[in-house]
Amino acid sequence: MTEPSKVIHVRNVGLEIAEADLLQLIHPFGTVTKIVMLRAKNQALLQMNDMASAVSALQYYSTVQPSVRGRNVYLQFSSHQELTTADQSTQGRKTDQDSQPNRILLVTIHHMIYPITVEVLHQVFSPHGFVEKIVTFQKTAGFQALIQYQSRQSALQARTSLQGRNIYDGCCQLDIQFSNLNELQVNYNNDRSRDFTNPSLPTEQRGRSSQVGYGDAGSIYAIPPGSRVAFQMGNIAAIAASFGGGLPPGITGTNDRCTILATNLNTEKVDEDKLFNLFSLYGNIVRIKILKNKPDHALVQMAEGLQAELAAHFLKGAMLFGNKMEVNFSKYPNITPAPDAHEYANSSLNRFHNNAIKNYRYCCAPTKMIHLSSLPPEIAEDEVVAHVEEHGRVVNSKLYEVNGKKQALVQFENEEQATEALVCKHATTLDRSVIRISFSQLQSI
Numbered sequence: 001m002t003e004p005s006k007v008i009h010v011r012n013v014g015l016e017i018a019e020a021d022l023l024q025l026i027h028p029f030g031t032v033t034k035i036v037m038l039r040a041k042n043q044a045l046l047q048m049n050d051m052a053s054a055v056s057a058l059q060y061y062s063t064v065q066p067s068v069r070g071r072n073v074y075l076q077f078s079s080h081q082e083l084t085t086a087d088q089s090t091q092g093r094k095t096d097q098d099s100q101p102n103r104i105l106l107v108t109i110h111h112m113i114y115p116i117t118v119e120v121l122h123q124v125f126s127p128h129g130f131v132e133k134i135v136t137f138q139k140t141a142g143f144q145a146l147i148q149y150q151s152r153q154s155a156l157q158a159r160t161s162l163q164g165r166n167i168y169d170g171c172c173q174l175d176i177q178f179s180n181l182n183e184l185q186v187n188y189n190n191d192r193s194r195d196f197t198n199p200s201l202p203t204e205q206r207g208r209s210s211q212v213g214y215g216d217a218g219s220i221y222a223i224p225p226g227s228r229v230a231f232q233m234g235n236i237a238a239i240a241a242s243f244g245g246g247l248p249p250g251i252t253g254t255n256d257r258c259t260i261l262a263t264n265l266n267t268e269k270v271d272e273d274k275l276f277n278l279f280s281l282y283g284n285i286v287r288i289k290i291l292k293n294k295p296d297h298a299l300v301q302m303a304e305g306l307q308a309e310l311a312a313h314f315l316k317g318a319m320l321f322g323n324k325m326e327v328n329f330s331k332y333p334n335i336t337p338a339p340d341a342h343e344y345a346n347s348s349l350n351r352f353h354n355n356a357i358k359n360y361r362y363c364c365a366p367t368k369m370i371h372l373s374s375l376p377p378e379i380a381e382d383e384v385v386a387h388v389e390e391h392g393r394v395v396n397s398k399l400y401e402v403n404g405k406k407q408a409l410v411q412f413e414n415e416e417q418a419t420e421a422l423v424c425k426h427a428t429t430l431d432r433s434v435i436r437i438s439f440s441q442l443q444s445i
Helices: 019-029 053-063 085-091 117-127 151-161 234-243 271-281 304-314 355-361 381-391 415-425
Strands: 007-011 030-038 045-049 076-077 104-110 131-139 142-149 166-167 173-180 193-197 259-263 285-290 298-302 326-329 369-373 392-404 404-414 436-437
Touching: 007 053, 019 045, 019 053, 045 053, 053 076, 085 285, 104 151, 104 234, 117 131, 117 193, 142 151, 151 193, 193 404, 259 304, 271 285, 271 298, 271 415, 285 436, 298 355, 304 326, 326 404, 369 415, 381 392, 381 404, 381 415, 404 415, 415 436
Parallel strands: none
Antiparallel strands: 007 045, 007 076, 030 045, 104 142, 104 173, 131 142, 131 193, 166 173, 259 298, 259 326, 285 298, 369 404, 369 436, 392 404
16 A cells, blocks of 8 residues: 555546545545546545545545445545645646635536537526526537526536536536636527526627637546446436427426326226336336226336426326326335336337437327338338227328338327327337337328
8 A cells, every 4th residue: 555645546536426526425534625636537636634534534445445426436545745736737626625616617518419509508507506697619628618607506516416427318528617707798699698687688690709708718627538427417408409499398307206106097908018108208118017906006117307207297187098197206216126017127119228319309298190110111001000090080191201211190080099009009010010109299191
């Protein structure tokens, strides 16, 4: 072991781990006076107030494996006896009492595959407090944004929660620092800048953008190529983008309850697979359980709170097999695995494993029109209609081709008939092809 030091060296510090997480890990053993985040190396240096505190921390963690946000980290004494000003300026930033948080955050977005607008950033950052202003700009470091909160506490909470996470699954990674600016100047309300306290600002048409001059607001940490954090916050921005930049009315984007209680079900016709076919329109399904003592009640556990919120919002009051279904959040956070609980977490029929952004675009309440895909290449229109017409009167239909693949639209007399066709015929086999069915938002064919 290295010679004892007041400075603790921490390894395997992933980008999802914030300074506050490390402070919480070490706080029981004494005061941390300085911290340096070595983002490029996935490491950190923490200086304790005295040697005894550092020794106590390392003695404890030599017998207990420390874990932060589900990741094992490894502690040892640093070769530094003190963190000097040179260490802090060349390797990272001071925090704690040496660097007070600011209410303005400087956000750099790495691996930006999908476009990021003010609306998307607002959806991501507003759950942590009132966002007053947002300014975006492009610099050599990449796409950046300055986000001004009403309070310093909100900015601190947002940075602690969001640092290192992705806006979309697998991309658009957030690197967040405190800016040294005191106030943002916003001249225009558009997709690049917005003053939420002054909605009367004009929309810029041409000329220089309102972001000029903000590019040197702070330094940028180097992010190792290929670094990714599995984080499902992507749905907030994905849903917002899919619905034209804003979440549907009634969707908060902050729900963390994943289990739904569906009641007033038709006990003779509803089973777990039919519920899966319906609820999977709004997100991935983990588990479904029909209650033995109340067979018209079922619990549906979604993969994420946002997906559960979408399902509850769009399916409340939907007609299914002659019954008006009630959909509410359950008091239980999840469904305990049991013989009578059907497992769907690893099902290939879950719709949101791939192309999640595209699938959110199709989320809606039940309609009269269903869309069928993955059809056999030689299928005829009358065969498609014959496959679903037992569930109601077909008003119109259309078979067409997209990129060489057959798809179809079938319009029923009402939403209940279309819903029944979807829950009964989704994932069924038609001429050796497993077909997929969803609701279409088209009003007519």
